[in-house]
Amino acid sequence: MNLVDYLRVSLVDRCNFRCQYCMPEDAALQFLQQNELLQTEELLTLLKQVMIPVGFSRFRLTGGEPLIRPDVVDIVGEISALPQVQDLSMTTNGFLLEDRAAALYDAGLRRLNISLDSLNPETFGVIVGDRTQKRWQKVWSGIQAAYEVGFNPLKLNVVVIPGVNEAEVLDLAALSIDRQWHIRFIEFMPIGNAELFGERGWVPSEEIRQQIRERWGLNPGFVKGNGPADVFQIPGAQGTLGFISQMSECFCDRCNRMRLSADGWLRPCLLNETGQLDLKTLLRAGHKMEVLRDRVQNLLLLKPEINYKERESGTDSTYGRTMSQIGG
Ligand code: SAM
Ligand code: SF4
Secondary structure (H helix, E strand, O other), rough: OOOOOOOEEOOOOOOOOOOOOOOOOOOOOOOOOOHHHOOHHHHHHHHHHHHOOOOOEEEEOOOHHHHOOOOOHHHHHHHHHOOOOOEEEEEOOOHHHHHHHHHHHHHOOOEEEEEEEOHHHHHHHHHOOOOOHHHHHHHHHHHHHHHOOOOEEEEEEEOOOOOOOOOHHHHHHHHHHHEEEEEEEOOOOOOOHHHHOOOOOOHHEEEEEHHHHHHHOOOOOOOOOOOOEEEEOOOOOOOOOEEEEOOOOHHHHHOOOEEEOOOEEEEEEEEOOOEEEEHHHHHHOOOOHHHHHHHHHHHHHHHHHHHHHHHOOOOOOOOOHHHHHHOO
């Protein structure tokens, strides 16, 4: 059985972008009210007194967009100071990073994943719902700032969308040659957005790898915290290329993670709501921490069965909530 020690923690369900594949502008989005979010003290209590004692030691902060949470730097500082925390990372769209990179680093964050689906400001604008087309530059400046501050590894996430950015995969892969940047190609998933998922809804990772092999060749690679990504390297490159192929390959067998949503639901499987636990309500109801720990322990025991349920049923139980709501 896999050791499940990695928790993705969503700090907020809202976002300053409207990516087509996550929160399309025309979707009827419903967001949490302030009092429905886990408050910072509640979040820290859950991590310190429940999640860490049952064995979680690696955490990723995500959202929505984690950098829009006003006290994000304080949260990073509190978590990174806990002696049991072996790894703390963040996934961000990078829009607010230029001003915050140094403070996040000083607060103890060392690993960052930044979403960058295109090198073309116009295409980028189409993907993230930015008519001004000015956002690309700000994200790019955020990436540079993070690189200069010393984030390592620095990973760039690319969701490959047929007919939108798929022609750019070689240009994006080339970013890994001269810098220690790690580019990760993610197969687009029909999560809360099935209508966008046309006839050729996603580009299989192997198609991208083939293009890269033909251009430069491709060796096996390694990068810290590769999770579900298969990692490769262009011969002689400083960075690596990762492929997250949840559509073309099932990696339930290797799954080592759970997700805590911004409203305090602990979710054992991204694609399946079975067993999810409302930790916020249990906490606010005043239950003893021991009770919460027992509930999480039980969920850990059930997790393999819950993963296989998804795999065997091939259902779309999944796709009611978007990645931003689940804590992608
Ligand atoms: N706002 C941050 C960002 O975009 O990096 C963090 C949250 S976002 C939900 C986390 C990751 O999920 C991003 O890399 C995003 O590209 C990915 N994502 C969102 N919707 C997706 C989808 N339908 N298929 C594949 N990846 C998706
Ligand atoms: Fe926001 Fe990230 Fe979702 Fe894009 S993928 S809408 S940046 S949460």
